[in-house]
Amino acid sequence: MNALNLSRRQWLASSAGLLAAASLPAWAQTPAKVGPAHIVIIGGGVGGATAAKYLKLFDPTLKVTVIEKNRIYIRPYGSSEVLNQHSSMDDLNVSYDALRSNYGVNFVFDTVTGFDPIARTVQTAGKQKISYDRLIVSPGIQLMYSAYAGYSEQVANTAVPSGWIPGAQTALLARQLQGMRQGGTFVLAAPPNPYRCPPGPYERPALMTEWFMKHNPTAKVIIVDPKDSFVTDETMMLGWNRLYNFNLPDDYVKKMRDKVEIKQHAGTSMISWVRGKDGGRTLRIDAKKMTIETEAEVIKADVINVIPPMKAGQLAMTLGLADASGWCPVNRRTFASTLQPNVHVIGDACIADAMPKSGFSANSQAKVLAYTLIEELAGRPAPEPLWENTCYALAGKDYGLFVADVFKVIDGKIGRVNTRARYLALDAMPAQIKLGARYQQAWLRTFTQDCFA
């Protein structure tokens, strides 16, 4: 194959080649016979599924196999809407059937236990040995339950759920929140950076505040946070100011008041945010007493939702793709692992600089990688990569906001190229804010289709 690429490049470089090449686009020429390469993808989340779909879309002759533990994907994006009864658990289920029947993607439902990067084989718990030409790994995240004293996966499964990877814990949290005693206290422990879904730990309590106002009007919602700021903070808290009588911290009021009217409400809001500098960092969970201890105080709660610190999914550890940071270093153009040969790592697990750990980012990375791999396999130079991310979020069911960015490689790192603005304008009209919420709901559908159908 290398020899073939070489001769094709030499041919292109010759003057006769220049003329011939100018008469037909590359994709209209008889494709170089490279044989059906086998691309194996480990992980059937957003990154892995999108990579599989687009590889087959670009070149139906490729052999593409996804190795995934679970037969049904439970989508994390939009999963907080189960808590406020806007969605059901079933709404989160995504089938792999369309990728199999419409695109011809093979699925192997098994757990990867190791690989041989030189022989290019993957081993599974089911004793399968699968060979590949190129390997894409999309490991997602794992939650570091043990980061807080008194917290563990077992506690999360039974008493103090996280639900940041959706599933049974999401359903448990929904039951706890919807069944909370009148006037009860819901505490959400936000995670330190970096983490999956930047606006998510703030959207979730916002949606619950809206729900409580209707069903449990004397309830309290407290966000304890190791951070002093978060992505979409100004627009999210402006929404709380308008919807839930929330008073923004003074430094935010000073920053924002020239651009938008911020109300000063008498009394306390149902929702409050305790920042890192005010002792918001979580230290300990006591599931029996239902207390959460932060640097500042011990809070007695009725429902506690912990979003623990995160690192790359276990798969990344098993395959030796993560460094001491807990995340996977990659070449910024090709997302090739810098630790293992012939492996590409995409999605939340990889280190992608300014790109957030979001489904949209994983989807965008998957497409660019698919395109780049196809070009490489055909012996053509890879075009300049460009990625996008949009995180939609809700401050209430009719109050939409977002962060939207475009990324390129700048001086060897992935950087933003939309440098003027990235958030909903503070002076956005009510109609635009409502439209933002409609876009968020539409996106849940269109995005799922783009990844899985």
Added chain:
Amino acid sequence: MTQNLYKNLNVAARNTLLALFAGGLALLSYAANESASNKPLVLTGIAKVAPDKGAISGELMAHSCAGCHGTLGRLGDESFVPLAGMPVGQFVSSMVAFRDGKRPATLMGHVAQGFSDAEIRAMGEFFAAVKTEGNQP
């Protein structure tokens, strides 16, 4: 880029694309010629194939729109505008107006800021050439 996508292109638009690509390919070939004279052609992995700065690809960039606007810009009954089959002029003028703040937007103004005139046109040419059958109004 591929035979599969190629099937999705209108015949008329395909011819336009053919002409447009001719220019782009000449540039690309020039780049290949440059590297041939300066660097050994050892092709063992993407890292070595990828030049320091690749050519822009309207198609590669256009797929980043699909997270909202549908795969290949095709959408059914949704709140986003389908981009498949949109005339180049309409795509370009919309994106430029978004970028320059002349057309009110919630977020498209921010996204459009990320693209140069040439990049916007290249994406527009890609979408114009996609057949609209997949759109279900």
